[in-house]
Amino acid sequence: MSKVNVVLGTFYGDEGKGKIIDYLSEKADASIRCSGGNNAGHTINVNGKKYAFHLIPSSILNENTKAIIGNGVVIDPKVLIEEIENLKSNGHKVENLYISDKAHIIMPYHIMMDRLQEELRGSRKIGTTARGIGPAYSDKFERSGIRVEDFISSNFESIARENIENKNKIFRLYKKEELDVDSTIAKYKEYANYLRKYVVDSVDMIHDMLENNKKIVCEGAQATLLDIDFGNYPFVTSSNPTIGGVCTGTGIGPKYIGEVYGVLKAYSSKVGEGLFMTEQNNEIGDKIRELGHEYGTTTKRPRRCGWLDLVALKYAARINGLTGLAINHVDTIGKLDKIKLCVAYEYKGKNTMRFSTNNEYLKECTPVYEEFEGNFGDISNVKKREDLPINAQNYLNRIEEIVGVPIKFIGTGAGRENMIIVD
Ligand code: GDP
Ligand code: IMO
Ligand code: MG
DSSP: OOOEEEEEEOSSSOSSHHHHHHHHHTTOSEEEEOSBOTTOOEEEEETTEEEEESSSOTTTTSTTSEEEEOTTBEEOHHHHHHHHHHHHHTTOOOOSEEEETTSEEOOHHHHHHHHHHHHHHGGGOOOOOSSSHHHHHHHHHHTOOOBHHHHTSTTHHHHHHHHHHHHHHHHHHTTOOOOOHHHHHHHHHHHHHHHGGGEEOHHHHHHHHHHTTOOEEEEOOSOGGGOTTTSSTTSSOSSOOSHHHHHHTTTOOGGGEEEEEEEEESSEEEOSSSOOTTBOOSHHHHHHHHHHTOBOTTTOOBOEEEOEEHHHHHHHHHHHTOOEEEEEOHHHHTTSSEEEEEEEEEETTEEEOOOOSOHHHHHTEEEEEEEEEOOOOOOTTOOSGGGSOHHHHHHHHHHHHHHOOOEEEEEOSSBTTOEEEOO
16 A cells, blocks of 8 residues: 655754655655645755745655645645746746645735734734734634635635625724725635646545555644644644644545654754743854754744754654654754753653643753764765764764654755765
């Protein structure tokens, strides 16, 4: 039976999932984005050129691989069209893109609502990407969302009119600017006309491929600690970026799932608010940020940086049933003289490996660190794990030992070629 390999984020996003998908999809027949929307920013570097994808699967440059936006995704059509046009202007054909008829559309009122909700939260704001993600998923579950199949049909106008008028009542209440009904509908009809040719019955397409033994990889967006159920609620996104979201976001049942690769960096980063146990809000954090170029792909915000947290990683391994780890930025951490690794939390005088998203529990925990030697030197062209300098090997071995999941990929630089594939 054909098995579907999955790539998921293990921390707070931006671990380098795009790079791993770019690599894996080269040998696959299709790749599928499962959840999230253009809150994601997945970067790949090919021949010195940098591409940032927000909605289009990171496999798109492999033109023989079908790139499918799955039903679990929320799509801002304007952003998607910009991404397609951008690829075209760089000489890419974009004929391998497919959009699920069951994905949901982000409308302008979702973006306006995202901003309004953050304003109302005041000091308890989440620090969302302000892309309308939460409100679009809320409408999906509240059953007033607009599916792609409706977006491209003659039903669109009446559904959109009713929705915009309802949302305007809320904006009026809060004395916010209202959305013009007719011009919004006209603009979105144009977007629908542009995107119509990419729309498919993704469930049927995916299962036809599986029945014909085609190879599929799934691209997670966001990450485990941003999961609506398993993350640091409320400082999370509004979807399930964990393994369950892969099944519901594509229509692929668990029996098809093969390898589940958890992507992490050799350190940690986070954007937005919320607890971050190993954060280094100091010179070390600043140094990691500069060395790793840790500024958001989507919002350009400086990312909060800190040490790698194996308690949280073990949690991600449990939740997702990880079968392999992909560790990026080993080159970056190796530029430091000394590296710290969080190997446990101290809770009420005892060391524990228990992670919980209960903020009260986390506030009582203190990270326990082990220190490692850095100065890995230039490892960007190393192709075998055993050829890495001993300091790098010691660090990686300890991660593997504590988490109990084998390392399958080691990132040694931002480029497509800067990667060690572990046998
Ligand atoms: P994603 O959202 O998980 O796909 O990750 P992002 O693209 O938002 O952030 C990862 C960043 O790290 C990007 O700028 C990548 O080009 C870069 N990157 C990925 N792997 C490596 C690595 O092994 N070394 C270095 N130096 N950069 C990397
Ligand atoms: P990729 O796929 C990093 C964060 C936001 C915010 C919280 C909620 O590139 O790893 P949202 O707009 O989703 O309602 O914001 O989630 N967030 C991400 N952080 N990488 C991402 O995606 C993210 N997607 C959402 O910063 O804290
Ligand atoms: Mg990102």
